Ligand SMILES: O=C(CO)COP(=O)(O)O
């Protein structure tokens with residue numbers, strides 16, 4: 001059942017974070033739904049611009065609709081990840097999305113406000129909620145690369161002003177993470193002080209954490225042992241998900257980790273079976289492994305086991 005992102009946030013706020021997982025194909029969708037049901041967790045499916053362009057945006061919508069029929073127990077929202085203004089409008093008008101993200105965080109503050117507000121007005125007219133972003137994560141995002149040293153943490157006073165002026169429903173904050181597999185040089189903690197200050201100014205307002213993959217080192221080691229060359233990777237400490245959730249982070253975005261599962265499964269499979277060329281056997285392994293991964297993440301986010309209570313509170 002597709003619900004609004006606002007319904008998921010209302011249930012989760014301050015208690016747990018909803019996992020927001022990017023999908024690009026049918027195998028990821030099957031693994032995601034399976035893992036969510038296994039762990040009895042609500043979730044958010046995210047579609048990036050790149051995902052919409054990978055095969056065809058209609059293909060992804062069809063896959064998600066079908067997955068919803070195959071897993072009728074699932075409760076989830078569909079979200080546009082890192083949208084520009086035009087893509088937000090397309091998704092708002094499509095009638096399929098629960099929420100969109102307008103990412104104008106690379107523009108100056110006033111321009112970010114102006115663009116985000118326009119999207120909020122169009123989205124709210126159709127009952128769709130909007131995630132906006134303030135502050136700049138490091139790493140690569142869509143086709144924009146933020147060089148080391150240019151990432152900026154979200155300023156709490158600006159966050160409050162931004163939310164007031166735009167009317168956005170949730171805010172992606174930069175608290176030290178970045179997209180991809182190379183987040184830190186050495187072990188680092190999230191900037192909980194920034195979250196605390198934002199929460200003090202806006203109690204009850206849902207925050208979003210991008211770049212939240214944990215980049216499991218055993219996964220990377222297996223990829224490299226099977227011919228990969230992923231060097232100096234480092235991710236978020238999974239034990240920091242729940243403390244962040246208690247400080248108002250209601251949505252935690254995980255994409256890279258799923259790609260690592262895919263890469264490990266396929267590298268190992270074809271290394272061990274060099275004469276194989278049927279892609280379905282590794283595809284099946286991937287679905288099972290991704291489901292296991294999703295269930296493990298939902299446990300760490302605190303969303304596991306919430307389905308029954310959420311269903312009751314939705315009156316479904
Ligand atoms: O933020 C993300 C999607 O918007 C994904 O972040 P990761 O690259 O850490 O998985």
Ligand SMILES: O=C[C@H](O)COP(=O)(O)O
Nearest residue numbers: 048050051141142179255
């Ligand atoms: O933020 C980036 C997400 O991981 C989506 O990645 P993508 O734009 O390559 O699909």
Ligand SMILES: [Zn+2]
Nearest residue numbers: 103105133141
């Ligand atoms: Zn951004």
Ligand SMILES: [Zn+2]
Nearest residue numbers: 179210211253
């Ligand atoms: Zn992101």
